[in-house]
Each structure stands twice: as C-alpha cells, then as structure tokens.
Amino acid sequence: MHAVYIARRFLVFLLIVWLAATLNFFLPKLSGQDPVRTKLLEEASLGGYVHAGIDTMVKEYQKRFGLDKPLWRQYLTYLDDMAHGDLNYSIANYPRTVVGMIGEALPWTVGLLGVTTIFSFAVGTILGALLAWPRAPRWMRWLMPPLWALHAIPFFLLGLVLSWLFAFRFQWLPIFGGYSAGANPAWNWGFVLDVLRHAILPALSIVLVSVGGWALAMRGMMVTTMGEDYVTFAEAKGLRSATIFSRYCLRNAILPQTTGLALALGQILSGAVLVEAIFGYPGIGALLFQAIEENDFFLIQGIVFTVIVALGFATFVLDVVYPWLDPRIAYNRS
Amino acid sequence: MAGYLRRNPALVFGLALLGFLGLFMVVGALTVDTGNAQPLSAPALQPPSWDYPFGTDRQGRDLLAVMVAGTPLTLRIGFIAGFLGVGVGSLFAFTAAYYRGRIDTVIRSIADIGLTIPQLLVLIIIAVSLKGSLTVNQMAIIIASLAWLSPTRTIRAQVLSLRERGYVEVARLNGMSGPEIIFRELMPNLLPFLAATLVGSVSAAILASVGLEVLGLGPVEAPTLGMTLYWVNFNAAIINGWWWWWTAPLVVIVTVFLGLFFVTVGLDEIANPRLRRSA
Amino acid sequence: MSESVLRIERLSVGYDHPQGRVRAVDEVSLSLRPGERFGLAGESGSGKSTMALSMLRMIKPPGHITGGAVWLDGVNLFDLGDIDMRRVRLAKIALVPQGSMNSLNPVTRIREQFRDVLADHGERLSRRAFEGHVRELLAQVGLPPEVADKYPHELSGGMKQRACIAIAIALRPKVIIADEPTSALDVVVQRQVMETLGRAQALLGAALLLIGHDMGLMAQFVDRLGIMYAGRLVEVAPIGDIINEPRHPYTRLLIDTLPSLERRTELRGIPGLAPRMSDLPPGCPFHPRCPAAQPLCRAEKPPLRPIAEDARVACHLA
Numbered sequence: 001m002h003a004v005y006i007a008r009r010f011l012v013f014l015l016i017v018w019l020a021a022t023l024n025f026f027l028p029k030l031s032g033q034d035p036v037r038t039k040l041l042e043e044a045s046l047g048g049y050v051h052a053g054i055d056t057m058v059k060e061y062q063k064r065f066g067l068d069k070p071l072w073r074q075y076l077t078y079l080d081d082m083a084h085g086d087l088n089y090s091i092a093n094y095p096r097t098v099v100g101m102i103g104e105a106l107p108w109t110v111g112l113l114g115v116t117t118i119f120s121f122a123v124g125t126i127l128g129a130l131l132a133w134p135r136a137p138r139w140m141r142w143l144m145p146p147l148w149a150l151h152a153i154p155f156f157l158l159g160l161v162l163s164w165l166f167a168f169r170f171q172w173l174p175i176f177g178g179y180s181a182g183a184n185p186a187w188n189w190g191f192v193l194d195v196l197r198h199a200i201l202p203a204l205s206i207v208l209v210s211v212g213g214w215a216l217a218m219r220g221m222m223v224t225t226m227g228e229d230y231v232t233f234a235e236a237k238g239l240r241s242a243t244i245f246s247r248y249c250l251r252n253a254i255l256p257q258t259t260g261l262a263l264a265l266g267q268i269l270s271g272a273v274l275v276e277a278i279f280g281y282p283g284i285g286a287l288l289f290q291a292i293e294e295n296d297f298f299l300i301q302g303i304v305f306t307v308i309v310a311l312g313f314a315t316f317v318l319d320v321v322y323p324w325l326d327p328r329i330a331y332n333r334s
Numbered sequence: 335m336a337g338y339l340r341r342n343p344a345l346v347f348g349l350a351l352l353g354f355l356g357l358f359m360v361v362g363a364l365t366v367d368t369g370n371a372q373p374l375s376a377p378a379l380q381p382p383s384w385d386y387p388f389g390t391d392r393q394g395r396d397l398l399a400v401m402v403a404g405t406p407l408t409l410r411i412g413f414i415a416g417f418l419g420v421g422v423g424s425l426f427a428f429t430a431a432y433y434r435g436r437i438d439t440v441i442r443s444i445a446d447i448g449l450t451i452p453q454l455l456v457l458i459i460i461a462v463s464l465k466g467s468l469t470v471n472q473m474a475i476i477i478a479s480l481a482w483l484s485p486t487r488t489i490r491a492q493v494l495s496l497r498e499r500g501y502v503e504v505a506r507l508n509g510m511s512g513p514e515i516i517f518r519e520l521m522p523n524l525l526p527f528l529a530a531t532l533v534g535s536v537s538a539a540i541l542a543s544v545g546l547e548v549l550g551l552g553p554v555e556a557p558t559l560g561m562t563l564y565w566v567n568f569n570a571a572i573i574n575g576w577w578w579w580w581t582a583p584l585v586v587i588v589t590v591f592l593g594l595f596f597v598t599v600g601l602d603e604i605a606n607p608r609l610r611r612s613a
Numbered sequence: 614m615s616e617s618v619l620r621i622e623r624l625s626v627g628y629d630h631p632q633g634r635v636r637a638v639d640e641v642s643l644s645l646r647p648g649e650r651f652g653l654a655g656e657s658g659s660g661k662s663t664m665a666l667s668m669l670r671m672i673k674p675p676g677h678i679t680g681g682a683v684w685l686d687g688v689n690l691f692d693l694g695d696i697d698m699r700r701v702r703l704a705k706i707a708l709v710p711q712g713s714m715n716s717l718n719p720v721t722r723i724r725e726q727f728r729d730v731l732a733d734h735g736e737r738l739s740r741r742a743f744e745g746h747v748r749e750l751l752a753q754v755g756l757p758p759e760v761a762d763k764y765p766h767e768l769s770g771g772m773k774q775r776a777c778i779a780i781a782i783a784l785r786p787k788v789i790i791a792d793e794p795t796s797a798l799d800v801v802v803q804r805q806v807m808e809t810l811g812r813a814q815a816l817l818g819a820a821l822l823l824i825g826h827d828m829g830l831m832a833q834f835v836d837r838l839g840i841m842y843a844g845r846l847v848e849v850a851p852i853g854d855i856i857n858e859p860r861h862p863y864t865r866l867l868i869d870t871l872p873s874l875e876r877r878t879e880l881r882g883i884p885g886l887a888p889r890m891s892d893l894p895p896g897c898p899f900h901p902r903c904p905a906a907q908p909l910c911r912a913e914k915p916p917l918r919p920i921a922e923d924a925r926v927a928c929h930l931a
Contacts, residue, residue, distance in 0.1 A: 016450055023456060028463040152595035153588050154541055156548065160563075160580055164572050175573060229715040236669055236710070237780065238702030239733045247729060248718055255720075266452035273454065274545055278567060292462060292549055300462055304455045315450050327720060327764045 002323070009319045016312035021082045024301045025075055037061065039295050057089060087302035090291075098302035101287060106306070109283030112199060113272050116206040124214025125257055129250050131215060132222030135241055144215070151212030156274040159205035163279065166201060174198050176280040202279045206272060217260055221253035228252070255326050262318040265311055345600020351593030355405065355586070362402030370396035371403040371557040382578050389578035392569050395557065397582050404557040405586055407470050411543045411558075414474035416536030419481025420489075423535075424528065426482065427489035428516050431497060441486065448483045454545050456480060461551040468553045477542045484538070485531050492527055496520055530601035537594040544587065559583045617644035618820050619668075619706070619788045624681035626660070626667050628890075629674070635890045637663045637676065639844040642917070645788065645820040650811075652835035652852070653824045654867070656887045660844040661824045662711075665792045668822075669708060670698050686787060704734055707786040709778050709810065711793045716777055717765035723776055724761040730783055750779040753816065754809045771802035775809050782813045789814055790822045795830065807834055828871050832856055837923070840864050843888055843898035846917055850924035860920060860931040862903045897929070905930055 040058050081088070087098040130136040131144060150158065167175035174180065179194045225231065226249055234248045276285025284303055291299040323329040370376060373393035380390040388397035430441040460476050461468060496502065497520070505515050521528070546552050547560025548567065566572070566580040626638040638660045645651050655661050666672050668683055670690060683690045685705055690698060702708075710716040718726055727747050731738060738746060748758045754775040765773055774794060781789060791810060795803040811834070814821045823835055831838055832852060839849040840863065848861040859865040866883045885902035888894055894901050900910040909929050917927040 012447065016447060019447065020451065023451075024459060027456070027459045030460065030463065148595075149592060152591045154544070154591070157584060157587060160566075160572070160584060164577065164580075168572055168575065229710060230718050232671070233708070233710045233716040233777070234718070235671055236702055236708035237730050237733075238699050238704060239729060240699065243729055243733055247721065251720055252718070263449065266450065270452050270454035270545065274548060277549060288458070289549055292458070292465075292551060295462075295465070297462070300458070304459055307455055308451050311452060312450055325720075328766050 005323065006320055009316055012319075013312050013316040016315075017309050018079075020305050020308035020312070021079060022075075024305050025078050028297070028301075039297050082305070087305065088298040090296055090299045093296070093299075098299050101299060102284070102302060102306050105282060105284050105287040108281065109272065109276065109285065112202060112206075112276075112281065112283060113269065116203050116210070116272075117268060120207050120210035121214055121261055124211040125218045125254065127211065128215035128218025128220075129222050129245070129253065132219045132226065133245055133249075135245075147212030147215055149212075150209050151216065153209065154274065155205045155209050155271040156278045158209055159202065159275050159278045162201050162205055173201055175201075177282065198281070202275050202281045205275050206268075209271075210268070213264075214257075218253060218257050221256050222249055225249050225253040255322075258318070258322065258325060262315050265314055269307060269311060342600050342603055344596045344603065348593050348596030348598075348600055351589055352597065355589055355593065359402065359405055362398070363406075366399050366402045368399050368403040370399035375399070379576060381576075388582045389576075391562075391565060391576075391579050392571075393565070397562075397578065400557040400562060401559075401582050401586055404559050404562065404583075405590075407556055408540060408543060408559045408587075409590070411470060411474045411477065412536045412540035414471070415477040415481045415539035415543070416532060418474075418478035419535045419539065420485045420528070420532045422478075422482040423485030423531075424489055426486045428493055428520065430486075431490045431493035432512060432516055432520070438490075442490065445483050445486045445490075448480070449487065453480045453483075453542060457542060457546055458549065458551060461546055465551060468551070470553050470556055470558070473543055473546070473553060474539075477539050477546075481535055481539055481542075485535055488531055489524075489528070492524060493520060496523060526601055526605035530598050530605055533594050533598045533601060537591060537598070540590060540594075559587050616646070618647045618686060619645040619822075620684040621664075621668070622682045622684065624664070624667060624683065625679045626663050626672060626676060627679045628676045630891060632891055636679075636893075637844050637890060638667065640681070641841070641844075641846045642681075643839055643846065643849060645822060647787070647820055648815075648818050649837065650814070650821045650823060650835045652831040652838040653822060653841060654826060654828060654831055654838060655841035656826060658887055658890065659841040661826075661841055662792055663844075664841075665708065665790050665822075665824055668790060669702055669706065700734065703730060703781070703786060704784040705786055706788040706790065707781040707784070709774075709781045709789060709791040709794050711796055714770060714773065714797065717773060719765055721764075722761070723763055723765070723768075726776075726780060727761075727783060730780060734784060736784075746783075750783055751776075753782070753813060754779045755805075769802075770798050771805055774798065774802075774806050778806070778809055778813055782817060782819075785817055786819055788820045788822065789817075790824070792824045793826075794823075795827075796825075803830070828867055832871075840867065843893060844890060845898065845927065846925075847899070847927045848925065849917075850921075850926075854921075854924055860924070860926045861899075861928045862905050862930070863899050866904075897927075 040061055085099065087102075090096050090098050090101055093101065127140070127143065127147075130140055163175050166173045174197060177198055179191065179198055231244065231248050234244045239248075272283075273285035273288060275281070276283045277289035280286055284307060288300065288303050290296075291303065373395055376386060376390045376394050376396045378390055378392050378394045380386050382389045386396055386398065388401060390396055391400075426441050426445075430438040457476060457480065460479075461473075464472065502515060502519060505519050510518070543552070543558075544560035544563070547558055548563050550564050550568075552558060552561050552564070554561065562583040563580065566583075569576075569579075571577075571579045621641060621643050623640045623642050624638055625636065625640055627634045627636050629635075641660075641664065643651070653661050653664065663672070663676070667678055668690070670678075670693075672678055678691065681691075685701065690701065690706075693701065717723070724747055727750070728743065731743065731746075744761075747761050751758055751760055756772060756775055756779065760768065760772065760776065765776075768776065778794075789810075794810060795806050798806060807830070810821070823831070825831065835852050837849065838852050838855045840847050840855075840861065842863050848855070848859070848864045850860070855864060856868060859868050863883075866881075869881050870883065872880065883902065888898055888901070894911075896912050897903070897906075897910040897915050900906040903910065907929065913929070915927045915929045917925050920926045920931055
C-alpha cells in the first residue's frame, strides 16, 4: 500500500519536471520569435573577447534549434539535453555553464530559505496554537496585531525598510551581498560571522513576515479542532489541559498546517527571490535578477527549471512524510 | 447593519484604508498634473518640499504625480487579473465540484500540479521574452493566465462541502437543472466566500505585478509602483540617502496590501462564523 | 431505600445570546441511587445534553451554570477547584459520548487513549500491568485485544462506541452518564452497545444516567425515567408507571408515538414545535401544544410535585 502511494507521488514529481521543461521551451516562443536566438545573434554581433565563444554557441544553437528544424524536433532535442543535465552555457558569462553558476548560488539560497522557513514555521505554529488556547498567557494576545499587519506585506518591502533602518540609518549591519567585498571565502570563524552578519537582514525580512502567517493559520486550525467531538471527550476523560492541548488539539491541527506548508513553498520561494534581488544576497534570486538584466536566456531558463524541480521534489518529500503524520491517509486511496 | 460593522473591525479598517487610497487617487487626479510623472519634469533628487510634496527622483519625475498616476495602474492590473482569475476559477470550480467524475479529476489535477509550480517564475519566463515592450494591460493578461489556479482549488473545496447539503438534493429532485442549481442555490450561499476569494486574488495579482516590476520585467515606461521600486533599487537610493524616493511607493503599497488583507479577514468572518470569538 | 450517589439540586444553566440570556436548563432536581438506571428523555433542544455537560462542569461560554448544585458522594461538584474537578471526571463520574463517529482521537492508537487517561489520573502502572489492564477493559466490552493496536478509523461504529465505554469504565466510576450513546448506529449494533453498557454498569455497581429521545430504548432499559421539556423536568416516575400510566400530557403524547406490534394505527406525532428557548410561552411551557390546556395553565407555571411514591409531575391537571 505504501509503495503504490510513493510511486504515484513520484510520478507526479516527474510530471512536474517534464512540465517545467516544456514551459521553459514553449513560453518564450509565444511572442512569435525565438528570443534566445535573437539574443545570441545580438551578443555575437557585439564582438569583444567573448566573441569566439559566442560564435560557437550560435553555430551549435542553429544546428539544434535552427529555424529550419521542425518544432517537435527542437523540442525533443531540448528534452534530451535536460535529461542529461545539460542546461547550456550562460550567454552573458561564457564560458561559465549555467549548471556551474546555479551550483554556486544554490547553497546560499538553500541556507537562507531552509533556516528561515523552518524557524518561522515552528515559531509561528506554536504561537498560533497558543493563541487559540484559552489558558495561554494573556500577554501573547498583544503579539497578534503587529504580526498580522506584517504578514500582509511582501517580504522584500519589509526588506527595504529594514535595510534603510539598520544598514543606512544605524549602520549596524551590512546592506549588500553575502559577505564583505574582498573577504576570502574560507571555513574560519571570521568568514562565517561575516556571512551571518550579511544574512541577518534578508532572514529577518522573511521571518518577521512569515511568522504572522503561520500563526494566523494555526490559530484557525486549532479553533476548528477544539470544536471536535474528541476534544470534548478528552476533557470529559479528565485529562490535563496540557495533554489535551498537545496530544488532541495540536497533534491534529498540525496536519492541515503541514499541508499549508507544502502549498506555500512556491510562494515563499518567490518572495525570497525578490528579497535576494534587493539585498544582492548571492543566491538564486540575485542570480536571476542579474540574468534578467543581461537578457541571459539560458541562465534564466536554467534557474527557473532548477527551482521548479527543487520545489517539486520538496513537495514530493512532504507528500511522502504526510501519511506518517496522519495514519488515515495511508489507508485511503488519495 | 451598523451593529455588525462594529463587531467586525477588520472589515471596517480595511475598507477605510482602501477608501482613503481611493480618495487620494481621485483628489490627486483632479489636482495634480500627471504629466509630471514623466522624466525631466522637475529638478532631480529634490527632498520633499512645498513644491514637490513627495520629492523628485533621479530622472526628474515628480513623485507625487508618479503616485497619483501609478497607483491606479497598479490597481488596474490587480483588479483585471484578480477578477479574471476568480471568474475563470469559479467556472472551473463549480463545474468540477457539481458534476464530479472525470471532469472533476481533470480540473483538480491541473490545478494541483499548476499550483506546485511557483507562479512568479513562470511569469518571469513569459515576461522576459516580451521585455521592454510590455504594456500595463498585457501584464494583467499574463498574470491572469495563472491567477485562476488557486481560486479554482479553494472554491471547489467549498462547493463540494455545500453540495452535500440537503437543499441541493431537494433542488435536484425538484427538477432544477445543473446550471440552475449552481446559480440559484450554490452561488448565493457562497457569496461572502467568493468575495473573500476575490479580494485575495486581487491582492495576489498586485503582488505578482509588483514582483515582476521590481525585477525589471514590467512596463518600463509606466510610472507604476513596482517600476518606481525598480528604479529605487537600480539607483541604490537607500545607500544614497534619497529616502523619499522609496518611502512614497512603500507607503502606498503597504496601504493597498493592508487594506485588502483586512477586508479579506472581515469577509472571512462573515463567511465562517465559527471563527468569531464567543462573548 | 439506599442513599443516592448523585443528587442534582435545582440545576439551572443559561446561555448568553445577543438578545438576552436564555435558560437552557431550569431548576432541574433529580437523584440517582447506586446501581440504578435512570433515563432522561426529551426532544432535541429540551436541555438534556446541557444537563450532561453541566454535571461534568464542562459548560463553556456563552453558557453559564446559573444556579443549583450537583452532589456526588456528599461533595458539591460546583464547589471544587479546577484541578479537583478534573480528577473527578472519569474517576468518579464518567461520560459515554454520543454515538457519533468522532469521539476518539483520530491520530493515536486505542491503546494510547487509555494510556493518557491513566497517566493524567496519577495511575502508574508497569508496562505489563498496563497491557493487562487494557486487555481486561476491552474484554469487558466484548472487544478482542487486537483493538488496542488499531486506529479509530479502522474500527466500525459499534466497536468505536464500545471502546469509548471501555475508556469510560477504566477508573471504575460511581456514575456513568451516557449521552445518546446509540444515535447514528443501526438497530442491531444499538442492542449490542446497550447490552455492553448494561453489563459494564452492573459490574461496577455504578449508577447510569441514560440521556436520549428514543422512548422505545428507554422502555427496555431504564428503571426510572425523567421527561424534559423546554429545559424543565415535567415528569419523573418508575418506567412501568410512565409507560402504563403517564400523568403529564406531554408524556402521554410521547408514549402514543410509540408504534405498537399489536395494534395497527396511524403513526402519531406531537403537533406543533418545541418552543424557542429565548421565547418561552407564559405559564406552563407546554400549554400551546397541550390537548388539555386550561386558562390556569397559561397563567401559572406548574411546580414539579410528588404525586405518588417515587413519582413527580409538573402539571396542574395531574
């Protein structure tokens, strides 16, 4: 029973990968021309020291995706490349490969997003659960309005305010980048602290906004759960308040909350991309921003593809974990 | 009615914010020359003064004019995309939830898979190929193309739960046809929920448009709020201390989002009385 | 006559409504003897479930207990502090919930739902002793020991309800309150569950308060029956008396609704609707629907007074 469930989820994941590649291929062509080709030719005609490389790229591109090739043929070639992990070279940064550039930027994003998401989710969920519980300390109610208000605005807007406040006005924290210019990346305390200092503002922009959202959602789930029959019976059984809170309410409300996490991943990532763009934090977001500025199509496509695949995988993992949390799911056909 | 409004402060607050914004736009349109929203209309980089209440930017735009001209543009994108999104989404949702069977599976699968893909990225791919020549209306259409996914899912879930209620069965036995039941029985009961979804959809659309613009993928000529922030970032306005340049669009955007958010909360309360706190 | 184990004295419960406070339970008094089966019957909205919750002191805002006392073994439950009251629940007075499908925690196994009960009531058992205890309780309700490993959704409705009974008797309470334990169950399962309940009660020598609206069920099961209407107790008598010689007009109509195997007559209902609790008629709350109503009934509320040994009625005409 489990194996079938996992297999189905994996198929969905593969479907998403395929969909990502297909969108990447067809959407740019919607405008009527082939913007990739246009850009390549543009770069080639500019001359300069990348000229030789671009020429090769143009020739290669013509060979595979040239206008004389039927569309379906181009598509299959493209899929074949993807399947081999070949995301091509970066047009603006030749001879660096797209995979190489993404590989450099990805750890920064994973670090920032991973830590902030887990932290906001955990803190927000617990806070939300407590806010729904009548026995919780009263002062917590005061936290709600500011968190509520904050959660309605996009991450990067808070980022703007924070960067002005702490980097410009008070000059406590750096305003830009992942580490100080001129610093040598190395595994020593000095560097690590430098990185952390640069990560605080981006992280804070994400966390302060997200926590409110998770808290609000969890509070709603808890209210619904607290109205269930099994909670009434739990109280009639003379269980302690803490037991009812944790094992009957929280444990059940966390299920839809986790589903919410899976659904929100895409949005969180979109928001983080913008935060990185604003702060120049050297993750996928800043890379994407740069690629857009330079019209570096291969890089843009590569990033979008990678991100979609990564998210699809994360969703897949969450889907597989879910039955472990909710014993009803493994038994139902989903 | 007034008694209810007093008990639903969120709705009142949200409407007040949006109302204030509307007032700003109307009064602004009547008193400010929006021509000054174009570059070279004023001396560059002036801090707020009597002549230029919001200051000017590096290209010489009068920021007050920019706000007055740009806010309706941003809102327009949001409303067009939001309405289209909920309109199309409702259609799909009601069809899927009412008729069930194969058509439900198809619609639901498309929506579920579509929602796993982060919308901003797909929008980026589309917008990049049109870069530089994008108009405000084109942006709205592009955003609308993905905006229906989320409403489809949420509305479908609600319709499903309603469908099982007794009065739907009674209507069916009375001989009402499918579309009749959808429009005369299901929809009226869902109005507060649909309204909340609509506001949420508009908010998401505005967020998407501002996001695209900040990345430089918006209508470059237009003085929209997001484009203003793009120029703020481009010119490193924060480090250079030109605080007025980003404060104006920031305040407007925050007002928009907060207003829409509180309205959604207020509408949610009407739609789902269980969340009301008991006396 | 042995002493009563549970004595409810003029219990009143009110609900706060935007239009004012509503009396859901109006000065109800009754008592239970050990080992006795007492039924409490009435239409939906008559206040029976509110009674059950108030006995366990589980009424939440906007509801409030507005008066009265509940004496359990000589202690007024309303005088107890929160922690003491918590300890009383299940240990002295246990609730068997409605026969709805949702009274067990869906994400934990049955065994765990015994474990937290024992832990929170201060019982420390070794693993062996605990397993044995659970097995014994399940056996008492006729469930095989494998049930302990299962999740609630893996059990049928009847099995779930019997598991709830097993939990309810786990600490050997003196009083068991069963609030519509067989609603939503089919007739065959109903019988199983009621038999289980009866056996469990007999084993413990506990008093049972059975709340419901199924007069047929009451007739088969209880020793004494109380009839509630609009939040008030309108008749209390031994079951034989109620069935054969109902004194209150409402009781009479209720008995008449029972289909008979011997006579074939038209199905009868009770004309009219139960009154809205926020809008009670003056005098006797039943008088608008009463076939025997007199002007006095409109003017004065009839008190619940003894009419025979062990029987009370609230009617001017009895």
